[in-house]
Each structure stands twice: as structure tokens, then as C-alpha cells.
Amino acid sequence: MSTKNLKKTLQDLLSHADIKINGDRPWDIQVKNDSFYKKVLGQGSLGLGESYMDGWWEAEALDVLTDKLLRAGIDKKVISFKALTNVVKARITNRQTKTRSKKVAEEHYDLGNKFYSEMLDSRMQYTCAYWPQAESLEEAQEHKLDLICKKLKLKAEDRVLELGCGWGGFAKYAAEKYGCRVTGYNISQEQVKYAQDNCQGLPVEIVESDYREAKGTYDKVVAIGLCEHIGYKNYRGFMEIAHKSLKDNGLFLIHTIGGLESATATDPWIEKYIFPNSMLPSPAQLAEAMEGLFVLEDWHSFGSDYDKTLMAWFANFDQNWPQMREQYGDRFYLMWKFYLLVCAGSFRARKNQLWQVVLSKEGMSGGYQSVR
Numbered sequence: 555m556s557t558k559n560l561k562k563t564l565q566d567l568l569s570h571a572d573i574k575i576n577g578d579r580p581w582d583i584q585v586k587n588d589s590f591y592k593k594v595l596g597q598g599s600l601g602l603g604e605s606y607m608d609g610w611w612e613a614e615a616l617d618v619l620t621d622k623l624l625r626a627g628i629d630k631k632v633i634s635f636k637a638l639t640n641v642v643k644a645r646i647t648n649r650q651t652k653t654r655s656k657k658v659a660e661e662h663y664d665l666g667n668k669f670y671s672e673m674l675d676s677r678m679q680y681t682c683a684y685w686p687q688a689e690s691l692e693e694a695q696e697h698k699l700d701l702i703c704k705k706l707k708l709k710a711e712d713r714v715l716e717l718g719c720g721w722g723g724f725a726k727y728a729a730e731k732y733g734c735r736v737t738g739y740n741i742s743q744e745q746v747k748y749a750q751d752n753c754q755g756l757p758v759e760i761v762e763s764d765y766r767e768a769k770g771t772y773d774k775v776v777a778i779g780l781c782e783h784i785g786y787k788n789y790r791g792f793m794e795i796a797h798k799s800l801k802d803n804g805l806f807l808i809h810t811i812g813g814l815e816s817a818t819a820t821d822p823w824i825e826k827y828i829f830p831n832s833m834l835p836s837p838a839q840l841a842e843a844m845e846g847l848f849v850l851e852d853w854h855s856f857g858s859d860y861d862k863t864l865m866a867w868f869a870n871f872d873q874n875w876p877q878m879r880e881q882y883g884d885r886f887y888l889m890w891k892f893y894l895l896v897c898a899g900s901f902r903a904r905k906n907q908l909w910q911v912v913l914s915k916e917g918m919s920g921g922y923q924s925v926r
Contacts, residue, residue, distance in 0.1 A: 560591035571626035573619065580615035581622055587611070599629065603823035603896075607888045616892065617865065620899025662829060663742040667721070669882070672874035673867050678721035678748070681779040681809060682860040682908045686926075691866040694859075699727045704925045705852065705912050706774045706805050708732040715739075715772040715799050717765040717792075718780030722749025722758065729756040737772070739765045766791070768799055774807075775800050781810035781840075785833050786818055789843035797847045802915055806848065810835060811860070812907040828893050840911065848913035851922035857901050857908040864898035 555563075565575050574582045585591075587610035593601035605611055613619045623629060667678075674680055675695045683694030684701050702724065708714070710733030719725055719738025722745075728734040735757040740746050746762040753760065761767075765780060775796045784792050796806045813834035819825070820832050844850070871894065875887055900906045912922065 555592075557588045557591060560595060561588075564591050564595060567628055567631060568623075571622040571628055573622055581613060581618040583611050583613050583619070585611045598822070600822040600826065603827065603889075603892055606892050607827075607885055609888070616895035617861075617899040617902065620896045621902045624900055624903035624905045664744040667744055667748045669878060670721070672878060673871045677723035677727065678752075679723050680720060682811075682856070683863045683866075684856065685859045685862050691863070691870075694863070694866075695723075696727075699724055700731070701925060702776065702778065702807060702809065702910070703728055703732055705854075705910065706776060706807050708734055708774060711735070712773040713737075713770075715768060715770070715775045717768060717775065717777040717796070718783070719745075719749060719760060720779065721745050722752045722760055724776065724778055725749065725758045725760070726753050726756060729753070729758050734774075737761065737768075737770065739763050739768055766795060768795055770799065771801055772799055773801055773804050775804065776807045776809075778809040779811075781808055781835055782829070782832050784835075785831065786816075786835070786839055789835060789839055793843045793847050796913075797915065800915055803918075804915065805851070805918075806913040808840075808909070808911045808913070810909055810911075811857075812836060812840075812909050814905065814907070824893075827889055834906065844913060848915060849917040850911070851914050851918060852910075852912035852924045854910040854912075854924070854926065855907055856910075857904065857906060860901040860906070860908045861898050864894050864901065868894040868898070 561575065568575065568583070575585055576582070587605070587608075590605045590610040593605050593610070595601075597604070670678060670680065675683075675692045677695055677699070679695040679698065682698065683691060684698040685694045686697075688694035688697050706714075708728060712732070712734045714725075714728055714734045714736045716725055716736055716738040719740045722738060725736040725738050728736050737759045738749065739761050740749065741762065741764055743762065746760055749758075749760040765777075777792075777796070781789075781792070800806055811834050813836050816836040816839050817833065820829070820834065824832065841850075868891065871890060879887065897906070901908070914922070
């Protein structure tokens with residue numbers, strides 16, 4: 555097919571989302587290399603992301619562009635062979651084994667603590683903030699941590715297990731503000747070193763190990779941003795570990811991004827460049843995994859807050875980029891710009907969700923009072 559026909563085919567698709575090629579609005583696509591048309595039509599989201607990283611096209615407002623694309627369902631009209639291949643692979647193999655799970659730690663979370671400190675808040679929170687009463691990213695992340703503590707009904711001397719503890723921000727907050735003793739498990743060497751230093755002098759133990767190695771019994775269990783890396787073959791095992799680790803009258807909170815439909819693979823561009831072996835759970839998948847183990851006490855959805863969080867992260871990343879450019883390079887900048895703004899657009903379009911789910915083993919006596 556000629557370039558002219560490829561361009562017309564793509565423009566006809568984009569017209570359903572009110573997007574023009576070489577238009578004059580912030581969300582319109584400006585094409586700089588005609589190879590763009592064949593790559594996108596042939597490879598879908600993978601081709602869209604890679605061609606952006608290669609400088610073949612640009613858009614002033616990537617977040618708005620993504621919102622429009624997803625609301626119009628354009629993503630479902632262009633499905634790449636790579637996406638289908640990922641689905642087949644995921645159904646045949648467990649892509650989130652203990653060995654494979656280390657890949658995302660090495661390629662994403664071990665990019666460097668300095669890098670993340672330039673983008674995140676002072677507590678190094680790399681999950682959705684809570685914005686209803688906040689005026690800044692710093693406030694919104696503190697409110698998220700306090701929301702989790704209140705939902706767990708933390709009290710002094712509670713023993714808390716954190717599965718996938720990031721840079722230790724929650725562990726430190728729970729220990730300092732609520733007097734808890736926290737044990738966190740994490741497979742990222744960079745994050746573990748930072749968390750151990752950050753929590754010195756507090757009743758916090760950070761273990762460099764897979765969440766599946768968790769030992770002991772605790773008053774409360776929490777997993778903040780871990781469920782996206784577990785994989786659908788492991789959801790039940792994850793719930794069983796939390797159940798085994800939790801005292802009979804304890805609470806378990808899951809903070810996770812979620813998808814609208816049950817999936818067995820992730821977006822091919824995200825898989826290749828950002829979060830290898832990642833996967834978003836659906837409500838049905840989580841419900842099936844917890845069946846017979848837990849009582850569902852609360853399910854809080856606030857995905858629109860992730861749009862604001864991602865836009866705040868991008869503002870920090872963009873502002874501080876000049877001092878990182880020499881180390882990471884211009885293609886990395888385009889990759890992260892695409893990642894952060896496209897994800898913001900996906901939450902704005904409500905295609906991605908953010909949930910906090912509170913579970914108990916036997917049901918709280920007298921009922922659970924939801925916290926918002």
C-alpha cells in the first residue's frame with residue numbers, strides 16, 4: 555500500500571476520535587517521517603510508542619491525544635501481531651515466576667534512586683496519590699499514606715507485613731506516625747538499600763526477597779503497587795500468602811491499578827520498555843482469587859486521582875530533565891514522556907482504574923466502617 559493510502563487509512567481511523575494528522579490543535583499528530591503510517595497500522599501501540607521515541611511524530615498534548623484515542627476505542631481497531639503473541643506466551647508460561655519477576659526490578663526500579671527522587675515526592679511514593687483535600691503532590695501522597703493507615707485501623711505495636719515495599723515510604727510513615735512495627739519485602743536492590751537507610755532507627759525491617767518468601771504472622775498486611783507485577787497465574791497464591799500471614803482478626807489492604815476486563819497480557823509497548831512481565835488485574839480476577847479466603851470489607855475506586863499524579867510526576871521529570879540528560883539520553887526522555895503522559899490519558903479516559911481493597915479473614919465484628 556502506498557504512503558498516501560496508508561495515511562488516508564490512518565486518518566480515517568483517527569477521525570473517529572477527532573484527531574487530525576498535521577492539524578493545528580494540541581492533540582493533533584504532527585508526522586515527521588512517513589514510515590510512521592506503516593509502523594502504527596502494522597504494530598499498534600508498540601509501533602506508536604517506538605515511532606514516537608524515534609522522533610517520527612509528536613503531539614503537543616500527548617495526554618489529551620491518548621484520552622481521545624481510548625474514548626473512541628481506536629486501540630481496539632488496531633491490534634498488532636506482537637500483542638497477540640504476548641497473549642499466547644502469557645497463557646502458555648508463568649511470566650511472573652520468582653526468576654522472571656526480577657526483570658522489572660533490574661530494568662525499571664533500579665534505574666537509580668537519584669532519578670526517582672527528581673520525579674517523585676520526598677517520601678518516594680511511586681503509586682497513586684490521594685487528591686481530594688490536597689493542593690500539592692507532597693500533600694496528596696501523605697494523604698494517601700494516612701488513608702491506608704486509617705483503613706487498616708493501625709494502632710501502636712501492630713505488626714505489619716508489607717509485600718513489595720518500594721523505597722520504604724509507607725513503612726517509615728506507619729512506624730513514625732502510628733507506632734507500628736513493619737516488615738517489608740522487596741526484590742529491587744536499589745530500593746532496598748534506600749529503604750534500609752531511610753528507616754534506620756525505626757522498628758522497620760526491610761528484607762531483600764520475593765514477596766512469596768514472607769514469613770511470620772501479622773496484625774495487618776498491605777500491598778501497595780505490587781499486584782500489577784503478580785500475574786494472573788499467581789493471584790490466588792498471592793491471596794493465600796496474605797491469608798497465611800494474617801492473624802484471624804487482622805486486615806489486608808491491596809492498593810492496585812486495575813483493568814476493566816480480565817487480561818492475560820499487558821500492552822506490548824509497556825511490556826517492552828517500562829514494566830516487563832506486568833499485568834493489570836480485573837475485578838473478576840481479584841474476586842476469584844480471594845474467594846473462600848477473605849471477606850470483602852471495602853472497595854474504593856479513585857482512578858481519576860492517578861491522572862493528576864502522573865501529570866505531577868511528568869512536571870517534575872520535565873523540569874529536572876536538564877540535569878539528567880547526559881546520563882540517560884534524549885531517547886530515554888521521549889520514552890518516559892510517552893509513558894507518563896499516555897498513562898495519564900488512559901486514567902482520564904477511565905480505561906485504567908485505581909483501587910484500594912480492604913479484606914478480612916472472618917469479617918469484622920459489627921461491620922467495617924469505610925474511610926474516605
